[in-house]
Amino acid sequence: MAQHSPREKLRLIQCGLGGMGKAWRDNATAASDDFEVVAVVDVAEKPLHEGGEHLKVPPERRFSDLADALRKVEADAVLTVTPPAVHVQHAKLAFASGLHVLTEKPIADELENAKLMVKLAADADKQLVVAQNYRYHPPMQTLRRLLDEQVVGALGHGHLDFYIGADFTGSFREAMKFPLLLDMAIHHMDLIRATTGRNIARVFAQTFNPSWSWYRHHAGLKMLLELDDGTPFSYSGDWSALGRETGWNGNWRLQCAQGSIHLDKAKASVARCGKWGKNEVEEPVDVPEAAANGQAMLLRDFAEAIRSGKPAATSGSDNLWSFGAVVAGVISATQRRSVVVGDLVK
Ligand SMILES: NC(=O)c1ccc[n+]([C@@H]2O[C@H](COP(=O)([O-])OP(=O)(O)OC[C@H]3O[C@@H](n4cnc5c(N)ncnc54)[C@H](O)[C@@H]3O)[C@@H](O)[C@H]2O)c1
Incomplete structure (x- = not known):
């Protein structure tokens, strides 16, 4: 797996800037030592532009569709804070483009989709991490x-x-x-x-x-x-x-x-x-x-997994047992x- 230098910031696309997307933005992605948000994606205009302004992402890097963002912006990873049924769609697109994925819980809407996400991550040799932030409370x-x-x-x-x-x-x-x-x-x-x-x-x-x-x-x-x-x-x-x-x-x-x-x-x-x-x-x-909030801890774990090539504690394959x-x-x-x-x- 390609490893990243600990000093260089990883480039992140944040998808979903609704209720929990705002929490991610305010608790973790806006001021991360590990990631720079290079694009935002949301199907709804209001959260897209509100989130984009807040994260200082210019209008030309705000998208209504992840596939479009992946075509136009170079990135290392995707964070998806969207409804559960969307997680597998975003994981398919991200892994097919060689990006790592951090997804909100539940990992997917159905177990078959969760298993597919774990398989696609393994096939692409990329990290899949699930936001089980309660572990950090x-x-x-x-x-x-x-x-x-x-x-x-x-x-x-x-x-x-x-x-x-x-x-x-x-x-x-x-x-x-x-x-x-x-x-x-x-x-x-x-x-x-x-x-x-x-x-x-x-x-x-x-x-x-x-x-x-x-x-x-x-x-x-x-x-x-x-x-x-x-x-x-x-x-x-x-x-x-x-x-x-x-x-x-x-x-x-x-x-x-x-x-x-x-x-x-x-x-x-x-x-x-x-x-x-x-x-x-x-x-x-x-x-x-708390040393930091759950989203900040998860983002740090995600960066560590990407840089070391070792799965995070809340990896997709671990999560199959919780979602299972x-x-x-x-x-x-x-x-x-x-x-x-x-x-x-x-
Ligand atoms: N870990 C936690 O403590 C915690 C807490 C709340 C919610 N969540 C999880 O976060 C996820 C999102 O929940 P929420 O409460 O923010 O929901 P929400 O409805 O408030 O926000 C979801 C956002 O995703 C956008 N969206 C929908 N489909 C999309 C797509 N295809 N591409 C891009 N954007 C899309 C919506 O427009 C909306 O802005 C869910 O999986 C939920 O279970 C986790």
Whole structure:
């Protein structure tokens, strides 16, 4: 794979300057040490020109179509912050032109497209990285450290709750199928893998739309997961939940041999007690400030993967196991049976 000097900036085409595209622009691409935005692409005029102005990309390098941008502008990489069904289209175009790809999650709209993206990246010998930014949230890194250090012994089983009444007025999520499972639970599946260091082997899911939900399709779900060493993990959520909210990482309980590890909104703690609940103590655990936001960390990882030729932690092939768990959830909920993730991913 062609390697780039650490000093020269990589040339990036940013596609999608809507809601999350703005976050990428403001948190990472406008002031990156690694990348210079050489062109922007959006099918809608307003975000295209607003984003172009902000990123100081002149009008002649603002496009409504990535194929056009690739014909007219020399670049090293594409960032796509577009709706999930567009990711595979952009990956096909980028890999065919010899560029690397950083895509927003979920990697694709369908597993076959996700697998195709991974194959095209391998065939082109280019990097494919997926924006699983929740891995970089300090509370999640703290939970991972507490488990790694076995502060209360080995993990036995776990649970994650996600309850947020999110306002997505006008967004694709209002009408899409399985909005919570496909658009949000992908973060939680990926976090369960990254935090426990285990893949999700088997999934049983039930999805539903609460009577009060403002989504067209299922905003609620219950999932029972089996990790690849047999560890049971349960997950429950509602994206139309009114009442007490959990925070976007969700609330976690990791039940270990000598106590439990918790995340309640941004507060981490470790609880211990003797048998029959004697001498119970729960101690808060400091969560460090973020060194940088998730988009900036991902962009740095992307540059590192391009320069070193080594896949990033959130590479496309790693992501097949997170997205595979989500797709297993859709199949399970639809067919009312448990689904082996490896049968889908391999
Ligand atoms: N990682 C996170 O925390 C996070 C948070 C929110 C959204 N996302 C993801 O980011 C992606 C975009 O979501 P969003 O909320 O920004 O959606 P959005 O609808 O606000 O913005 C999408 C933008 O893409 C543009 N677009 C659509 N088709 C295009 C095409 N073919 N070529 C170029 N531009 C095109 C639209 O005009 C729009 O400006 C989704 O995959 C979503 O799941 C990730």
